[in-house]
Amino acid sequence: xxxxxxxxxxxxxxxxxxxxxxxxxxxxxxxxxxxxxxxxxxxxxxxxxxxxxxxxxxxxxxxxxxxxxxxxxxxxxxxxxxxxxxxxxxxxxxxxxxxxxxxxxxxxxxxxx
Amino acid sequence: xxxxxxxxxxxxxxxxxxxxxxxxxxxxxxxxxxxxxxxxxxxxxxxxxxxxxxxxxxxxxxxxxxxxxxxxxxxxxxxxxxxxxxxxxxxxxxxxxxxxxxxxxxxxxxxxxxxx
Numbered sequence: 379x380x381x382x383x384x385x386x387x388x389x390x391x392x393x394x395x396x397x398x399x400x401x402x403x404x405x406x407x408x409x410x411x412x413x414x415x416x417x418x419x420x421x422x423x424x425x426x427x428x429x430x431x432x433x434x435x436x437x438x439x440x441x442x443x444x445x446x447x448x449x450x451x452x453x454x455x456x457x458x459x460x461x462x463x464x465x466x467x468x469x470x471x472x473x474x475x476x477x478x479x480x481x482x483x484x485x486x487x488x489x490x491x
Numbered sequence: 492x493x494x495x496x497x498x499x500x501x502x503x504x505x506x507x508x509x510x511x512x513x514x515x516x517x518x519x520x521x522x523x524x525x526x527x528x529x530x531x532x533x534x535x536x537x538x539x540x541x542x543x544x545x546x547x548x549x550x551x552x553x554x555x556x557x558x559x560x561x562x563x564x565x566x567x568x569x570x571x572x573x574x575x576x577x578x579x580x581x582x583x584x585x586x587x588x589x590x591x592x593x594x595x596x597x598x599x600x601x602x603x604x605x606x607x
Binding site for chain 2: 413419420421422423426466468478479480481482483484486
């Protein structure tokens with residue numbers, strides 16, 4: 379079946395350091411979405427990328443969608459303690475039964491002072 | 492806009508009992524709703540896709556007779572966990588898709604189920 383993998387699984391950084399999580403799909407994606415989930419919370423939508431090679435920025439966050447639309451990355455510049463949480467990519471895959479969002483395995487980010 | 496609520500937010504039940512979880516789109520009509528399950532420190536796994544007025548489509552490995560889904564209106568879908576067992580303890584999250592916006596899903600706050 380379709381799989382969406384993320385690396386690394388965990389990342390500990392010192393506040394101020396940069397952080398990157400990578401997302402890879404075994405299947406070409408219609409679009410890629412990124413979510414952040416705080417401990418005990420639910421996933422919160424961050425952004426959606428649709429076009430091949432697309433790059434979007436949200437303040438300190440930079441999102442990229444690969445040329446082949448099978449991989450993506452999220453880069454956080456100068457992390458802060460508020461960035462703590464698990465970041466999930468989710469790929470939208472077109473199937474005969476409709477669009478299906480497949481979540482990646484997630485990267486848990488911890489930021490230490 | 493595009494707010495999705497879930498009720499209850501958490502529930503504890505005894506093994507063998509059934510639990511109903513509601514998912515509502517508060518300010519929009521959702522022709523399609525999705526039910527996910529998330530075990531601790533794991534990703535969200537799609538359980539089923541629920542279309543208003545029709546039977547839900549279940550993912551492989553999800554027992555349709557155990558996880559009953561009803562989507563009777565454009566703003567409400569329910570998931571009933573029947574004869575719950577401790578291994579059903581999990582975080583259940585629904586999402587709703589706006590009619591005419593097939594690429595966007597809005598997630599509810601989740602329901603934490605603990606079966607004792």
